Amino acid sequence: MPLYRPRVLALLQVPVKSDDGDLSDSVTLPVRVQSCRLSYNDHNRADTATLTLDWQDAGTDPRYIAGAIGKVYIGNADHYDVWEPDDERDLRFIGRMSKPSRHADEEGAMVVEVELLDYTSFFLLAKPFASDGVPGYDQTLDAAWRRICENVPGAEGLADSIKLRGLDNFPLIGDAVAERFRKLKKVAVNSGSDAWAIWQQCVGMCGLVSFFELDTCIVTTVTDYYTAVDPPVLVWGRNISSVSEERNNDFDRKGVGITSFDPETGKTLEALWPPVGDKRVKGKRVAAKKRNDADALRQAEKRDYFQYSGITDPQKLLDLAKRVYEERARQEMTGTVRTAEMRLATVSGSDFDLLSLRSGDVLRVEFDAEDRQTIANLPSEQDRIDYLKGRGYSEDIAKIMARNVGDLTELDASFYVKGVDIEIESDADGGSFSIEVQYCNRILLSGDAAP
Amino acid sequence: MAAQGKPWKFEQLAGARLVLELTGWSAPMGRPRQEPVVRDGVSVRKAETYYPGNEDGPTRHIFGRKYTPWELRGRFRDRAGGKGFAKLKTEEVKRFVSASQQVRISWGDIVSAQGFIDEFDPGRESEGEVEWVMRISIDVDLFDKKQRKPPKPLVSTEFVQKLIAQELQSLYGALPPMPSTDIFTALDEILNLPANVAGQVLEKLDSIVSIVTGTVGQFQEAASNLNNVEKATFAQLNRLVNVSVQVRGTLAALDAVYTNTTVDAALTRDRALENAKFWTGQSSAAAAIREMQSLLAGVERSAQLAIRGRGATSRVVRGGDTWEQIATKHYGAPDRANSLIDANGVQPGAQPIAGHTVILPP
Numbered sequence: 026m027p028l029y030r031p032r033v034l035a036l037l038q039v040p041v042k043s044d045d046g047d048l049s050d051s052v053t054l055p056v057r058v059q060s061c062r063l064s065y066n067d068h069n070r071a072d073t074a075t076l077t078l079d080w081q082d083a084g085t086d087p088r089y090i091a092g093a094i095g096k097v098y099i100g101n102a103d104h105y106d107v108w109e110p111d112d113e114r115d116l117r118f119i120g121r122m123s124k125p126s127r128h129a130d131e132e133g134a135m136v137v138e139v140e141l142l143d144y145t146s147f148f149l150l151a152k153p154f155a156s157d158g159v160p161g162y163d164q165t166l167d168a169a170w171r172r173i174c175e176n177v178p179g180a181e182g183l184a185d186s187i188k189l190r191g192l193d194n195f196p197l198i199g200d201a202v203a204e205r206f207r208k209l210k211k212v213a214v215n216s217g218s219d220a221w222a223i224w225q226q227c228v229g230m231c232g233l234v235s236f237f238e239l240d241t242c243i244v245t246t247v248t249d250y251y252t253a254v255d256p257p258v259l260v261w262g263r264n265i266s267s268v269s270e271e272r273n274n275d276f277d278r279k280g281v282g283i284t285s286f287d288p289e290t291g292k293t294l295e296a297l298w299p300p301v302g303d304k305r306v307k308g309k310r311v312a313a314k315k316r317n318d319a320d321a322l323r324q325a326e327k328r329d330y331f332q333y334s335g336i337t338d339p340q341k342l343l344d345l346a347k348r349v350y351e352e353r354a355r356q357e358m359t360g361t362v363r364t365a366e367m368r369l370a371t372v373s374g375s376d377f378d379l380l381s382l383r384s385g386d387v388l389r390v391e392f393d394a395e396d397r398q399t400i401a402n403l404p405s406e407q408d409r410i411d412y413l414k415g416r417g418y419s420e421d422i423a424k425i426m427a428r429n430v431g432d433l434t435e436l437d438a439s440f441y442v443k444g445v446d447i448e449i450e451s452d453a454d455g456g457s458f459s460i461e462v463q464y465c466n467r468i469l470l471s472g473d474a475a476p
Numbered sequence: 477m478a479a480q481g482k483p484w485k486f487e488q489l490a491g492a493r494l495v496l497e498l499t500g501w502s503a504p505m506g507r508p509r510q511e512p513v514v515r516d517g518v519s520v521r522k523a524e525t526y527y528p529g530n531e532d533g534p535t536r537h538i539f540g541r542k543y544t545p546w547e548l549r550g551r552f553r554d555r556a557g558g559k560g561f562a563k564l565k566t567e568e569v570k571r572f573v574s575a576s577q578q579v580r581i582s583w584g585d586i587v588s589a590q591g592f593i594d595e596f597d598p599g600r601e602s603e604g605e606v607e608w609v610m611r612i613s614i615d616v617d618l619f620d621k622k623q624r625k626p627p628k629p630l631v632s633t634e635f636v637q638k639l640i641a642q643e644l645q646s647l648y649g650a651l652p653p654m655p656s657t658d659i660f661t662a663l664d665e666i667l668n669l670p671a672n673v674a675g676q677v678l679e680k681l682d683s684i685v686s687i688v689t690g691t692v693g694q695f696q697e698a699a700s701n702l703n704n705v706e707k708a709t710f711a712q713l714n715r716l717v718n719v720s721v722q723v724r725g726t727l728a729a730l731d732a733v734y735t736n737t738t739v740d741a742a743l744t745r746d747r748a749l750e751n752a753k754f755w756t757g758q759s760s761a762a763a764a765i766r767e768m769q770s771l772l773a774g775v776e777r778s779a780q781l782a783i784r785g786r787g788a789t790s791r792v793v794r795g796g797d798t799w800e801q802i803a804t805k806h807y808g809a810p811d812r813a814n815s816l817i818d819a820n821g822v823q824p825g826a827q828p829i830a831g832h833t834v835i836l837p838p
Contacts, residue, residue, distance in 0.1 A: 026533040106540075262529030365525035365535045455521045456539040 029367045030102035031458045033058045033449050034110050035076055037083065037122075039093040056082040059136065060450035061097060063118055067384050067443060068236035069225070071146040074118045080127070080135040087125035094121055095141040099380055099449060101367060117380060117447070119239045121146065121179065144237050145221055147180040148173070152219035159211045160227055162199035166244060169198060169212075169227050177220045183242065191246035192233075201230040201341045230336055232344045236384075256387040256439060257369040257377040259362055259462075264369065266459065268392055270360035278307035280328040281353060283346045285336040296342035298350045301326065329353070358466035360440065362390050365459055379460055386442045388464055400427065440464035482584035484548075488577040489590070496572045501556035502565060504548035504583075504610070516587050517544035518620060543589070543614035546581075554604030562606045566598045569608070581612065588618040795830040802828065806836050 035056045043050040057079040064073045074097050083090060100115035102108035110116070120141035129135040151158075158176025160169030167187055174184040189195055198212060212230075214223050228235040228244060235244045259265050282297045299305045301323045308326035315321040331349060336342045369377045372389065382388065400409045409427035414420060444463040450456050484503050486496040498504065506513035519542050524534035552562040573596040582588040591614040598608040791802065799817055800810035819837040820828075828834055 026535050028536045028538065030538045102538075106538075262527070264527055264530070264535070266525060266527060365523075365527075365537065451521070451539045453521070453542060455523050456537065457523050458537045 027366060027368070029458070030106060030108070031367065031449055031456075032100055032102050032108040032110075033061050033451075034098045035061075035078065036096040036098075037090060037093045038096070039090050054082065058097075058449075059452070061099070061448070063097065063099075063445075063447040065383050065445040068145075068234065069221070071149060072118065072120070072143040072237075073123075074120055074141040076139050076141070078137040078139065080129075080137055083137040083139070084127055084135060087127060090125050090139070091122055093125075094119070095139070097141070099447065116239065118143065120144065144180065144183060144240060144242075147177050147183070148221035148224060149219050151177040151180075151221075153217045154214075154220045154223055156211070158220065159214055159223060160198060161210050162212060163197070163210070164199075165197050166195040166227060166231060166233070168195075170224065170242060173220050173224050180220075183240070186240055187242045187244065189244050192244075195244070196231045196233075198227055198230060201232075201336060201338055229345060229348075230341060232341065232348070234385075238383075254387075255371045255373050255375060256389050257371050257379060257382070258389040258391060259364055259369065260391045264364050264366050265390075265392075266363045266365060268360065268362045268390065270358065270392070272358050278305060278327065279353070280306040280326060281346055281350045282328045282330040283342055283349060284330060285342055294337060294339055294342050296339065296346040297323070297328065298343065298346040358440075359443070360390065360464050361461060362388075362464065363459055363461045367458070367460075380447060382442055382445050382460075382462065384442055384444055387439050388442050388462060389438045390440055390464065391438045440466055482586060485582050486572065486593075487580045488572075488575060489580060491575050491577045494572055494575060494577075496569065498550065502550065502552055504550045506549075511549075514546050514548060514583070514587060515544055516546065516589070516614070516617065518542070518617060519544065543591075543617050543620075545594075546589075546591070546610075546612040546614060548610040548612070550608055550610075552598075552606040552608065559604070562604050566600075566606050566608070569596050569610075570598070573610075578615075579612075580618075582618075589614045590616040590618060791834055791836055793828040793830050793832050793834055797828050797830070799828060802834065802836075 035058050037054045037056055038051050039054060041050050041052055056076075058076050059079065060077040062073075062075045064075075066072055074095065076095075076097070095118075096116060097118040098110035098115040099117050100108055100110060118141065120143040122139060123142045123146065124140040125137070126139070127135075127137045154173075155176050158173050160172050164172065167189070170187045171184045174180045212223070212227060214226060218226075225235065233244055233246055235242060237243070261268060280297060280299050280303070282295060285294045301319050306326045306328065308322070311318075311321055311325045336345065364379070367379055369379050371377050400412055403409045403412055406427045410420070410423045413423035413426055418426065441464060442462055443465050446461040446463075447459075448461075449458050482503075483497050483499040486498075488494045504513050521539045521542050523537045523539070525537075526534045552565040554561050557565070573593045576592075578590065578592055580588075580590050589612075591612050593610060593612050595611040596608065597610070598606050600606050791806065793802070799813035803812040803816055804810045806812075815837055816834065819835050822828075
């Protein structure tokens with residue numbers, strides 16, 4: 026079985042006064058880490074790193090290190106127990122200091138605890154956002170990013186830290202709206218929005234997604250981002266410590282509707298997905314004579330409506346509706362799986378660094394795949410029931426499973442990663458290492474389960 | 477029994493940097509086959525995860541090691557050091573421990589460690605007899621640490637780069653005048669590489685090897701042409717041989733550099749796959765160098781044959797002939813004697829032997 030030598034190191038880049046008296050200089054402190062928890066969230070929240078540090082390394086007045094930038098490295102030492110942290114291989118997190126604290130008690134325990142938030146937090150804190158920083162329709166996304174950065178305290182240095190994936194050029198924001206709308210110049214945003222919400226609005230209008238990867242803002246296409254290519258595999262009975270799955274019926278067969286108000290014409294645009302009358306959307310029974318009446322059908326359908334400002338192009342609004350539907354559809358099935366592995370095999374057998382797993386990646390969680398396949402291969406329903414009872418299921422559950430055997434084999438084991446928590450802790454007697462992955466099911470835009 | 481002749485030494489690593497020595501009957505003691513003087517064990521700090529349903533054994537995470545705390549026992553007695561010795565020694569040790577400093581501890585060459593004395597517990601049995609116990613947390617077993625090092629010191633990539641640069645610098649000076657300047661270009665590139673690209677350096681070495689291979693090919697072609705044309709002068713053929721010898725010397729030096737470099741660079745690699753790739757590359761290069769040397773030997777043989785062919789004129793030595801006499805008779809001047817000696821491959825000072833045939837180069 027695998028043997029790992031997990032190692033963790035943090036570097037704190039602490040601003041210090043220069044000869045001119047400002048905080049333009051900095052010193053970098055390597056600090057020993059007693060425990061570390063990295064939480065990678067979705068793109069609307071900042072990722073966090075919570076560290077317990079050695080007092081000798083960082084046991085100073087918390088105010089001194091309050092403005093620090095932290096880097097967290099986690100890796101695997103070699104057979105000689107040697108580990109040289111490598112930026113490309115082992116750098117797992119970059120963020121700004123959020124909550125430095127130190128604790129000492131009469132029993133002699135002296136520790137320093139710090140919380141780091143990734144750079145998304147700069148933008149979340151910029152609320153309400155100055156109107157000067159709101160991008161214009163005449164700007165491309167990278168220019169919009171620069172404008173936003175210049176108006177977010179602490180984020181000025183990130184203006185050039187933006188990368189585009191899946192497209193050759195940054196799109197023009199104005200391309201998402203009607204010609205007349207561009208006369209407004211600035212993107213219409215909700216009052217009180219933070220800088221990140223405004224950025225996400227600009228990106229979302231163009232049908233793209235954006236997130237921070239270490240210290241770089243990534244802008245990519247939904248297709249590019251949500252594409253499963255040779256995902257890593259976790260298998261119950263092999264490398265899963267615990268797993269739990271649940272289905273949320275709240276979103277069951279609910280469609281979405283997106284509305285956008287056009288202030289110039291005073292009209293509201295609307296986009297619905299799936300389309301009205303689509304069988305995927307659950308609804309009340311409609312009288313036979315009204316089945317060709319779109320309004321009647323629509324009123325009968327179960328839909329959740331969301332307001333979204335700034336889009337006047339119907340096609341763009343429809344693209345957005347599809348994306349929202351996809352995101353919500355994923356919430357139908359959620360699960361959490363925990364493992365102690367640092368590396369996993371992928372579907373094709375390649376090696377995968379599990380510490381690099383992030384929100385939006387695809388993961389296969391094979392919980393009872395063998396059972397599903399076995400009962401599918403049994404010739405009769407009674408054989409299936411007998412087999413399942415032999416496996417410990419009650420007769421009633423066995424009947425349900427046996428009768429739904431067709432559906433069971435179609436249920437895919439590939440899931441989208443919603444969040445990842447990595448925990449590593451070391452003490453005098455040993456330590457612990459675990460990775461917990463929150464996932465949700467992967468639904469294609471067509472509404473079908475992913476193949 | 478106390479360990480005679482092997483003193484226990486405790487050195488504070490900070491503060492007043494006091495040194496405490498416990499020798500002779502004052503040293504920590506054990507009882508043969510009953511109680512050791514010290515237990516200096518080590519345990520692995522690890523976590524094991526047993527997955528439900530998996531019977532292949534646990535996944536292990538190794539976080540480091542932990543050394544067994546030492547518990548030393550001994551006895552201070554006036555009988556060993558004179559009246560009042562036990563009391564004074566006890567006070568000395570108490571002062572030493574109270575300073576609460578990190579200490580380096582050694583028992584001759586038997587054990588050596590760094591740690592912290594947690595407790596000194598003297599039990600006064602009488603005025604001149606104190607039985608004591610000392611408990612020490614061990615941070616580092618210095619002997620263990622030394623032995624755990626890889627077979628050779630693990631060097632940084634920067635160090636390897638520096639080493640390669642030094643070796644190539646010396647090689648650079650030793651290079652013969654080559655017909656192609658490509659080698660010099662390649663060497664310059666290597667010497668100017670940034671410090672973090674040792675891997676690229678090795679690729680560069682491979683490129684040197686391929687350049688040299690090309691050069692050798694040119695030599696072989698040149699030699700072949702000379703043989704065919706048979707118009708090359710004797711001096712040209714000699715130059716070809718000389719350059720070939722120099723190139724072979726260069727290859728030998730390159731081989732040495734490459735071998736040394738790979739040994740050190742390999743130590744910086746921590747992955748089996750990369751190691752395998754690396755060693756494969758090394759053996760390929762070694763094979764290429766051997767092949768080149770063989771080619772060059774062929775070039776030299778070809779040149780020698782050409783030389784012999786050009787020196788088809790020969791003469792049987794008569795009794796009493798000297799090289800000068802033969803040169804005078806054949807060329808009209810005694811100063812060609814040296815070329816005769818060279819052409820016939822004889823040791824300096826050796827005279828021609830009567831009855832032997834000597835080659836008379838043009």
